[in-house]
Amino acid sequence: MSQSHQQPALSKCPGCDEPPAAGDLFCGACGYDLSAVPARPGDRPTMAITVPPASSGSEAVRWPAAAETDSSDVPAPVHRPSDLPGTDSGGRPLAEQEQQREQAQEPSAAAGQGAPVGPGPELVGGPEPSAAPVRHDDRAEPGGAEHSGDFALAAPDPRTAEHTAAAAAPAAGGKVCVACRSGRVDPDGYCENCGHAQPRERDHMERELGSVAAVSDRGLRHHRNEDSFAVSSTALPDGSPAVVAIVCDGVSSASRPDEASAAAANAANESLLASLPRGTHPQQAMHEAIVAASEAVNALAQEPAGAMEHDAHRHQNAPACTLVGAVMAGELLIVGWVGDSRVYWVPEDRSRPTARLTEDDSWAAQMVAAGLMNEAEAYADERAHAITGWLGADAYELEPHTAAFKPDRPGLVVVCTDGLWNYAESAEEMAAAVPADAQEHPLRGAQVLVGHALDGGGHDNVTVALLPFAVRPQGAGSACETV
Numbered sequence: 001m002s003q004s005h006q007q008p009a010l011s012k013c014p015g016c017d018e019p020p021a022a023g024d025l026f027c028g029a030c031g032y033d034l035s036a037v038p039a040r041p042g043d044r045p046t047m048a049i050t051v052p053p054a055s056s057g058s059e060a061v062r063w064p065a066a067a068e069t070d071s072s073d074v075p076a077p078v079h080r081p082s083d084l085p086g087t088d089s090g091g092r093p094l095a096e097q098e099q100q101r102e103q104a105q106e107p108s109a110a111a112g113q114g115a116p117v118g119p120g121p122e123l124v125g126g127p128e129p130s131a132a133p134v135r136h137d138d139r140a141e142p143g144g145a146e147h148s149g150d151f152a153l154a155a156p157d158p159r160t161a162e163h164t165a166a167a168a169a170p171a172a173g174g175k176v177c178v179a180c181r182s183g184r185v186d187p188d189g190y191c192e193n194c195g196h197a198q199p200r201e202r203d204h205m206e207r208e209l210g211s212v213a214a215v216s217d218r219g220l221r222h223h224r225n226e227d228s229f230a231v232s233s234t235a236l237p238d239g240s241p242a243v244v245a246i247v248c249d250g251v252s253s254a255s256r257p258d259e260a261s262a263a264a265a266n267a268a269n270e271s272l273l274a275s276l277p278r279g280t281h282p283q284q285a286m287h288e289a290i291v292a293a294s295e296a297v298n299a300l301a302q303e304p305a306g307a308m309e310h311d312a313h314r315h316q317n318a319p320a321c322t323l324v325g326a327v328m329a330g331e332l333l334i335v336g337w338v339g340d341s342r343v344y345w346v347p348e349d350r351s352r353p354t355a356r357l358t359e360d361d362s363w364a365a366q367m368v369a370a371g372l373m374n375e376a377e378a379y380a381d382e383r384a385h386a387i388t389g390w391l392g393a394d395a396y397e398l399e400p401h402t403a404a405f406k407p408d409r410p411g412l413v414v415v416c417t418d419g420l421w422n423y424a425e426s427a428e429e430m431a432a433a434v435p436a437d438a439q440e441h442p443l444r445g446a447q448v449l450v451g452h453a454l455d456g457g458g459h460d461n462v463t464v465a466l467l468p469f470a471v472r473p474q475g476a477g478s479a480c481e482t483v
Contacts, residue, residue: 200224202258206443207231212243213443214465215450219419220458226250226321227417227463228261230269237279242329244272245465248293249341249417251320251390260297260319264391267296268325282329283404286336290400293323294338294391301393320392324358326415328467333405333413338389338398340365342421344414345407346431348439354427357403361389379425385418412439413467419460420453442466 012019015032025034175185175198183193190197202225203218209231218225230246248265250257271292275285301318322339335343340360347354359365363386364378378384389399414430424430433452438445446466453462 202228205229206447208443209233210243211442212245212465212467213446214245214247214463215443215446216463217450217454217458217461219461220454222252222461224258225461226252226257226261227419227461228258228265228321229463229465230265231465232269232273234273234276236276236329240330242276242282242327243467244269244276244325244327245413245415245467246272246289246293246323246325247341247415247417247463247465248324249322249339249419249461249463251322251387251392253317254320254392255317256300256319257321259300260321260392263296263300263319264293264321264323268293268323272325272327276327276329282327282332282334283402286325286327286334286402287400289325290323290336290338290391290402291398294395294398297321297391298393318393320390320394322361322387322390322417324415324417326413326465326467328413328469331406331471333407333469334402335405336400336402337361338391338400339387340385341415341417344416344421344427344430345405345411346414346427346434346438347409347411349409350431350436352409354431356427356430357405358401360387361399361401362387407469407471410439410468410470412442412445413469414449414464415467416449416464417461419458419462420449420464422460423453423456424449438466439468442468 013027013030013032013034015027016030018027018029020027020034026032027034177183177185177191177193177196178198179196180191180194183191183196185198186192189200200218202216205214205216205225207214207229210233212231212233214229214231216225216227216229227250228248230244232244234242234244236242246265246268248261248268250259250261254260268289271289272285275288276282280288297319322337322341324337324339324341324343325335326343327334333345335357337343337358338361340362341358342360343357345355345357362384364373364375364381364384366388367373367378367381368375373381389395391398412434414434421430424433433449435445435448438448443466446464449464449466450462453460
């Protein structure tokens with residue numbers, strides 16, 4: 001039997017291309033394990049070999065070369081089919097096929113021509129000078145229906161329907177990779193085929209519901225979107241509509257801020273949808289919604305002991321978020337907030353004054369309120385965005401802010417996180433960023449505002465909801481009652 005396990009000599013190291021010394025098991029330059037150099041598979045060789053011309057009536061040699069080459073192209077010892085047990089692709093024993101080939105080539109051997117006794121680069125008798133090189137790559141038969149001039153691929157051909165069906169099979173019952181379009185996405189968000197990280201569902205969210213729309217984006221610097229929103233509509237007891245928009249911003253320094261913002265937005269929205277149809281005053285309903293959102297965020301910190309074993313300090317860093325919301329009910333505009341997310345009023349007639357309807361729970365706002373700094377100085381300080389109010393188990397005291405407005409002219413209500421207003425801080429700057437047709441196309445207007453923040457740098461998550469407010473001009477000033 002031939003020495004099928006003998007390792008051929010290497011002319012250069014596969015790791016650093018340096019020539020190893022004779023007998024070395026490891027490369028002296030880079031330490032590469034020379035004994036672990038994988039051999040190329042012998043079923044689809046790509047080396048060219050020569051064979052003598054076959055006599056008339058006999059087929060040319062079609063056995064794939066059993067010889068293998070390493071990275072230095074040094075041929076391995078010759079193998080004969082009869083040396084190795086097994087069957088060919090037709091299910092026949094290898095030894096039986098070898099005998100059939102020898103019988104078919106006996107006339108050539110009797111004529112004095114060198115008949116091949118085994119495949120490989122070494123042929124008994126040597127090739128004739130006129131012999132042409134043959135490449136054994138399992139080509140389709142020339143002239144056959146399948147013949148296209150291409151060599152068979154080791155992997156399925158992506159041009160075939162069979163490959164397409166096979167590629168889609170791994171993703172059955174799960175998400176398909178956005179990069180290779182074939183691999184299944186594992187629970188960690190990575191493709192099992194190409195390893196590509198998949199975009200999270202919350203990286204970019206959009207929703208339009210009647211006359212209210214919201215868009216949220218991860219931004220350009222954060223690794224995840226920690227904002228969340230909820231938009232909905234319901235009916236008051238008299239049948240008039242009520243529209244709701246809630247926007248929450250997770251506190252990045254707290255644990256699980258994305259979960260906190262989602263829990264708060266959902267809880268506040270559900271609370272408003274439950275209380276408004278019962279006839280609860282919208283301002284009272286907003287207050288109750290903020291309390292419900294706070295309880296939902298607090299509940300995230302109440303985990304079983306086993307879930308906290310991996311983070312001994314989690315109880316000292318409870319999930320937290322800010323919240324801002326707006327409700328349009330009848331002729332009233334109700335806003336509520338805790339934290340530094342904001343609500344702006346942009347009149348349809350841009351010649352009329354704009355306004356910011358909320359006051360931040362932040363260090364900068366406290367400095368301005370106390371008269372220690374003007375607004376420009378306070379918001380230029382590095383401590384400006386340190387919040388003094390939030391929802392979470394470690395909040396000092398929950399103080400929901402609510403305000404009721406009765407606009408006397410149509411306009412647009414902008415509900416947003418600081419990821420947007422950082423790039424349009426004053427009411428005038430926000431009005432300038434809002435597109436002129438946002439009243440008629442709120443979703444497109446929200447998309448433009450998110451794009452404005454991304455164009456400015458996108459340093460934070462960006463979330464904005466737009467609520468067009470349509471009233472008949474009454475010629476009177478706006479009434480406002482703040483709590």
